[in-house]
Amino acid sequence: MSPQRVAEILTLSVGGQTIQSTTEHPFFVQDKGWTEAQELQPGDLLSTSEGRWVAIESIHRDRQPAPVYNLTVDYWHTYFLGTPAWGFDVWVHNNHNVRGVPSRSSSFVKRDNITKRFVGDLTGKSPAEVAGKLQQQGWTMSHPQASFPNKTQHTIFTRTTKHGSTYILDHHPGGGIHQGSYWKVYKIVGGEKVVLGRIADSSFVNFGRIMDSPVYINGGIAN
Numbered sequence: 175m176s177p178q179r180v181a182e183i184l185t186l187s188v189g190g191q192t193i194q195s196t197t198e199h200p201f202f203v204q205d206k207g208w209t210e211a212q213e214l215q216p217g218d219l220l221s222t223s224e225g226r227w228v229a230i231e232s233i234h235r236d237r238q239p240a241p242v243y244n245l246t247v248d249y250w251h252t253y254f255l256g257t258p259a260w261g262f263d264v265w266v267h268n269n270h271n272v273r274g275v276p277s278r279s280s281s282f283v284k285r286d287n288i289t290k291r292f293v294g295d296l297t298g299k300s301p302a303e304v305a306g307k308l309q310q311q312g313w314t315m316s317h318p319q320a321s322f323p324n325k326t327q328h329t330i331f332t333r334t335t336k337h338g339s340t341y342i343l344d345h346h347p348g349g350g351i352h353q354g355s356y357w358k359v360y361k362i363v364g365g366e367k368v369v370l371g372r373i374a375d376s377s378f379v380n381f382g383r384i385m386d387s388p389v390y391i392n393g394g395i396a397n
Contacts, residue, residue, distance in 0.1 A: 308333075359372070
């Protein structure tokens with residue numbers, strides 16, 4: 175295989191291991207979201223597939239361009255880079271030469287346009303912390319599992335706009351595949367709930383499996 179281009183290479187020391195990357199390749203960083211390699215700093219924490227964070231110990235920039243190859247991962251926009259011998263991996267983006275964030279389907283973009291409206295108000299917040307504001311805005315609060323104490327107790331806020339669109343903000347208290355608590359944003363379409371996106375903090379894991387709608391972690395889009 176012939177190299178597709180030449181580029182400057184960054185060498186990262188992460189968890190005692192060495193990772194080489196082109197300058198524009200995005201890594202998922204705690205409290206920053208997707209961050210190009212050239213913007214990384216020692217001490218930044220990178221996400222792993224287990225939901226842990228591993229620190230960047232040092233960064234070396236090789237000013238001599240080297241031949242590189244573009245890796246395409248079919249279907250998935252993201253993948254985890256590492257080996258079993260490392261004992262960890264890090265989450266990187268299959269960026270297709272787009273700086274920072276790759277192209278997304280029109281459906282994803284439409285869902286994101288709605289979900290991101292709620293990120294500022296809901297990130298890291300419990301239902302009790304946002305109930306007053308939401309109710310003032312016309313949202314109705316309910317607890318649909320209240321009569322089933324053995325079930326996970328969700329808190330639901332529902333609102334129908336003047337144009338007849340109904341939205342739901344569903345707070346999941348944690349547990350299950352994603353472990354941490356999070357908000358799920360829905361819209362009612364044809365009588366069915368359609369997931370528009372999820373809003374969480376860094377305790378939310380396995381978000382790399384979600385590809386059809388946005389996941390916001392600590393205010394930044396994660397997928």
